Amino acid sequence: MWRWDTLPDDLLLAELLLYYIGGVRSGDGMDHNLRVKFPPCIAAKVLKTGPGIEPAKYYSDSCAYCWHTMSHYPQLVPAQSTSTVVAAISATDVRNGTDIQGISWDTLAITRETYRNTRLQQYVNYENIPFSGKALKEDRKITRRGGVFYEFSHNYRSVRPSIFHFQLRNLVWATTSYDAYLMTNFSVVSHWSALTCSRSDFLDVSGHVAPTQEHPGNLSEGFKGTSVSTLAVKDKLLVVGGTRGELICKHLDRPGVSFCTKTAEGDLNLTNAVEIYDTPSAAVHFTISGNDCAVRDFDVEKYQLSKHLQFSWPVNHTSMSPDGKLLVVVGDKPDGLLVDSDTGKTVMALNGHLDHSFASAWNPDGVTFATGNQDKTCRIWDVRNLSKSIAVLQGNLGGIYCIRYTADGQYMAMAESADFVHIYDAKNGYEEEQEIDFFGEVGGISFSPDSQALYIGISDHKYGGLLVYGLCQSQNH
Numbered sequence: 426m427w428r429w430d431t432l433p434d435d436l437l438l439a440e441l442l443l444y445y446i447g448g449v450r451s452g453d454g455m456d457h458n459l460r461v462k463f464p465p466c467i468a469a470k471v472l473k474t475g476p477g478i479e480p481a482k483y484y485s486d487s488c489a490y491c492w493h494t495m496s497h498y499p500q501l502v503p504a505q506s507t508s509t510v511v512a513a514i515s516a517t518d519v520r521n522g523t524d525i526q527g528i529s530w531d532t533l534a535i536t537r538e539t540y541r542n543t544r545l546q547q548y549v550n551y552e553n554i555p556f557s558g559k560a561l562k563e564d565r566k567i568t569r570r571g572g573v574f575y576e577f578s579h580n581y582r583s584v585r586p587s588i589f590h591f592q593l594r595n596l597v598w599a600t601t602s603y604d605a606y607l608m609t610n611f612s613v614v615s616h617w618s619a620l621t622c623s624r625s626d627f628l629d630v631s632g633h634v635a636p637t638q639e640h641p642g643n644l645s646e647g648f649k650g651t652s653v654s655t656l657a658v659k660d661k662l663l664v665v666g667g668t669r670g671e672l673i674c675k676h677l678d679r680p681g682v683s684f685c686t687k688t689a690e691g692d693l694n695l696t697n698a699v700e701i702y703d704t705p706s707a708a709v710h711f712t713i714s715g716n717d718c719a720v721r722d723f724d725v726e727k728y729q730l731s732k733h734l735q736f737s738w739p740v741n742h743t744s745m746s747p748d749g750k751l752l753v754v755v756g757d758k759p760d761g762l763l764v765d766s767d768t769g770k771t772v773m774a775l776n777g778h779l780d781h782s783f784a785s786a787w788n789p790d791g792v793t794f795a796t797g798n799q800d801k802t803c804r805i806w807d808v809r810n811l812s813k814s815i816a817v818l819q820g821n822l823g824g825i826y827c828i829r830y831t832a833d834g835q836y837m838a839m840a841e842s843a844d845f846v847h848i849y850d851a852k853n854g855y856e857e858e859q860e861i862d863f864f865g866e867v868g869g870i871s872f873s874p875d876s877q878a879l880y881i882g883i884s885d886h887k888y889g890g891l892l893v894y895g896l897c898q899s900q901n902h
C-alpha cells in the first residue's frame with residue numbers, strides 16, 4: 426500500500442502514476458523511462474489528500490488527464506535548453522522564420538508537420554461518456570479553412586498561464602487590446618500590460634483574503650489558500666471563483682477586495698464559471714455556476730444574491746442572453762438547457778451533444794448562442810427554432826472548453842482543450858474559419874472589448890505563454 430505523505434515534493438509524473446495506479450491496478454504497460462515533472466498543482470493536491478485518505482475520482486481524473494496530455498509530449502519535443510528561449514516573439518520574428526512558440530524545429534529530430542500529425546493521432550481527449558469524441562457527427566458543418574481574420578502579433582513567453590482544473594478553461598480575460606488578466610501559479614491573478622511588456626501580481630489569493638468593504642453576507646474573516654478554478658473580468662470588476670466554493674470580487678480601480686463569500690463548502694463544490702453581465706437597466710450583475718448544481722446571480726452594487734436556481738446536475742457554465750431573459754445552462758449532461766432567467770423554468774432542452782458541456786456564449790445579436798462540449802464540437806443554436814442546432818462546428822483533437830464572441834458579433838472563437846483555436850465569421854453564417862495552431866493546453870481565450878485583439882493563454886511547462894493576435898486591418902469594418 427502506498428502512502429501519499431511519503432511522496433517527495435518533486436515527484437515525477439510517471440512515478441506518481443505508478444504509485445497511484447499501483448494502489449489500484451498494476452502492470453498497465455507504462456513507459457518507465459518517461460521523466461516528466463508532475464505539475465505542482467496536481468502534486469500539491471495529491472499530497473494534500475493526506476495519509477490513509479482514498480483519492481477521490483476527481484484526483485484520479487486529473488491524474489489520468491495529465492497523463493493523457495503530457496505523456497507523448499516530451500518524447501516528441503525533447504527538452505531545449507532554456508537559454509535559447511526568448512521572452513517574447515514578435516510578428517517580425519515570425520516573418521523571419523521563428524516558430525510562434527520558439528520551438529527550434531531544425532534542431533529536433535522531427536518536423537513540425539510530423540509532430541502535428543502524431544499529436545492529432547495520439548492526443549487523448551478526456552471523455553465522461555466513452556467515444557463521444559469519435560462518433561461521427563453527420564450534421565457537422567463543412568467550413569472553408571483559409572480565413573485570415575486575426576494575425577499573429579506577439580507571444581509573451583515570460584507569462585505563464587496556469588490551469589487548476591483540467592476541464593475549466595476560462596482563465597484569460599482581455600480588458601483592452603493592451604491589457605489582460607490571467608491566472609498564473611494556480612492562485613495568482615496576474616495583470617499583463619502589452620504596453621510596458623510587464624506582468625504584475627494583481628490579486629494573490631494563496632494567502633489570507635478578507636473584504637475591506639461591508640456588505641451583508643460577506644465573510645468578514647475571509648479565507649485562506651484559495652485555488653482559482655475560474656475567473657471573469659469585465660466592467661472594471663474581477664470575480665474569482667475557487668475550488669471550494671469561494672467567491673472573491675475586486676474592482677480593478679479600487680484597493681482591496683470588495684466582497685468575498687463561500688457559496689458552498691467542501692472539496693468538490695467548485696465554482697465552475699463566472700459571467701459578468703449588464704442588465705437591461707444597466708446594472709452590473711454576475712452569475713456563478715456551481716458544482717453544487719446551482720446557478721447564483723449577484724448584483725455588484727450591494728453584492729446581494731438576487732437569484733438562486735437549483736438544477737439536478739452540476740452546472741459547468743451559464744450565459745445570460747443580452748436582454749437578460751434567458752439563461753443557457755450546461756453541465757454534466759449531454760443536453761443543455763435554455764431556461765427563464767427569473768424562474769429557472771426550462772424553455773427548451775438543447776438536444777444534440779454527446780458528452781458533458783463546459784462552455785456557452787451568446788452572440789450579442791441575442792438570437793443565436795453557442796455551446797461547447799467534450800464531444801469535440803460546438804453547436805450553434807437559434808432561439809427562434811431550437812428543435813435542432815443550426816450548425817455543428819468540429820474541433821480537431823479536444824473538447825471545446827471556451828467560446829467567445831466579439832462585441833459586434835462579427836466573429837466567434839472557440840478553443841479546444843489543446844493545440845487549436847478556431848475563429849469563425851459568425852456574421853456570415855460560420856462558413857469561413859481561421860485555424861490557429863500551436864502546441865499546449867489552453868487556459869482561456871478572450872477578445873478585447875473593442876474586438877481588436879484576441880488573447881490565448883497556453884499553459885505548458887516549456888512552451889507556454891500568452892499569444893496575442895490582432896484584427897487584420899483589412900477586416901476593420
Ligand SMILES: *[C@@H]1O[C@H](CO)[C@@H](O)[C@H](O)[C@H]1NC(C)=O
Nearest residue numbers: 516517518519520521522523
Ligand atoms: C532574420 O534572420 C536572419 C537569419 O537567422 C538574421 O540574420 C536576421 O538578423 C534576422 N532579422 C531580424 C529582423 O530579426
Ligand SMILES: *[C@@H]1O[C@H](CO)[C@@H](O)[C@H](O)[C@H]1NC(C)=O
Nearest residue numbers: 585609610611612613631632
Ligand atoms: C508560486 O507559488 C508558490 C507558493 O505560493 C511560491 O513559493 C512561488 O514562488 C510562486 N512562483 C512564482 C513564479 O510566483
Ligand SMILES: *[C@@H]1O[C@H](CO)[C@@H](O)[C@H](O)[C@H]1NC(C)=O
Nearest residue numbers: 688689690691692693694717
Ligand atoms: C457541497 O455543498 C452542499 C451545500 O452546501 C453540501 O450539502 C455538500 O455536502 C457539499 N459537498 C461536498 C463534497 O462537500
Ligand SMILES: *[C@@H]1O[C@H](CO)[C@@H](O)[C@H](O)[C@H]1NC(C)=O
Nearest residue numbers: 553695697716739741757781
Ligand atoms: C462540471 O465541472 C466540474 C469541475 O468542477 C466537474 O468536477 C464536474 O464533474 C463537471 N462535469 C464533468 C463532466 O466532469
Ligand SMILES: *[C@@H]1O[C@H](CO)[C@@H](O)[C@H](O)[C@H]1NC(C)=O
Nearest residue numbers: 807809810811812813814815
Ligand atoms: C425548426 O427546425 C426543424 C429542423 O431544422 C424543422 O424541421 C422545422 O420545420 C422548423 N420549425 C419551424 C416552425 O420552422
Ligand SMILES: CC(=O)N[C@H]1CO[C@H](CO)[C@@H](O)[C@@H]1O
Nearest residue numbers: 636638639640641642643645
Ligand atoms: C455579515 C458580515 O459578515 N459582515 C461583515 C462584512 O465585512 C465587514 C468588514 O470586514 C465586517 O465588519 C462585517 O461584519
